[in-house]
Amino acid sequence: MYTFKNKISRHFELLLLAIVILLITASCGGGGGGDDNPGPSEQELAFDKLKGDWGITNNGKIELDGGNVAANYVGFTLSFTNGAFTTTNAGDLFPATGTWEWVGEGTNQIRTGRGKLVTITSLTTTNFEFSFTKTASNSVAGVSGNYVIKVTK
Template sequence: MKIQKYISVLAILSLFAVWSCKDDDNPTLRDLAFELLSGQWTLGTEGSIVLDGEDISLNYPGFSVSFADGTYQTTNAADLFNASGTWDWAPTDTDGTLIILDTGELVTVEFLALSSLRFSFEHAGATRAGISGNYLITVVKP
């Protein structure tokens, strides 16, 4: 687990190093994280949706999530996410690891690289239908 966090930090720092070569850009860690985060993510063959330690991926065939600047869209997310909505970095977040969805849920980016994303959140079930619990979602870029 620690190795994956180091790899994630290394990926962000690598992007930062590339961007720091530009004279007119001074990207923040959030900027760098968004560069990795933007685009479509799917379960593919390596992804999973885990609820309180139990793999429930089969309940979400064809699941995907796409992030754009301040918006997201999902496919086959059922009760996990709205079909579309808005997101923003949490006000206290400076390193691009905490996202607040328009539903009020706080999403923690646990691992982010060019082709792999792992995030978690707690779904209380109060704002939307669905199974309450702690979710861990791993997705890949096709």
């Protein structure tokens, strides 16, 4: 026989079950919404590849308007840290030390502290190729033109 007491007990069980389902759903994020920890940004991932020491000794190159000028920069090295760089034997291409920053939100261009815009054409953990145009307005001395530089780790 179904009594009033059984009816209340049954309602209590259903209410308890609904609360448990609600708590489980809420603890799983409710089935929607964004990720609270999206992981590293594209720029952070690119910087992980960019940071460190680069040189032209292993299949690197320095070209000016398509011609090989690496002989003018024997021992050229370039090293990146977060927001700064250093060079060795860079001649008139880059100062011995300087700063850099990403251009916008992308990962294909950086700007040096002296205003030189550098376009990244290829970046892996072991190869870095970039280009820039050197003009009389962004250099103290040296040959103006279009440079392509490939360095390796």
